[in-house]
Amino acid sequence: MTRIGVEPSLSDVEELLKQKGYDVVRIQNEQQMDQCDCYVVTGLDSNVLGISDTTTKASVITASGMTADEICQEVEQRVQ
Incomplete structure (x- = not known):
């Protein structure tokens, strides 16, 4: 199953991706940055x-x- 990492502030995106059958995890720390196939970030902070x-x-x-x-x-x- 495809795993998608999503920033916590993007809960609407998280829910929609779950409805579409993706395994969605909230990105909480640096260690998670190699556990997903794709990441969705807000873009509000490049760091x-x-x-x-x-x-x-x-x-x-x-x-x-x-x-x-x-x-x-x-x-x-x-x-x-």
Whole structure:
């Protein structure tokens, strides 16, 4: 199952992704940054969760200016 990491402030996106069948986890710390196939972040702070030097092979989607539906469409495109 595809696992999506979502910032805690994006609860509407989290719920919509769960409805679509994704395994969704809230990103709480740096250790979780290698456990997901895709991440959705707010984009309000480029230093996500106080982590400025984390490297991940997963896709990172910046939610700024996007609706929950648009974000879900972007997730679907990136994890196919």
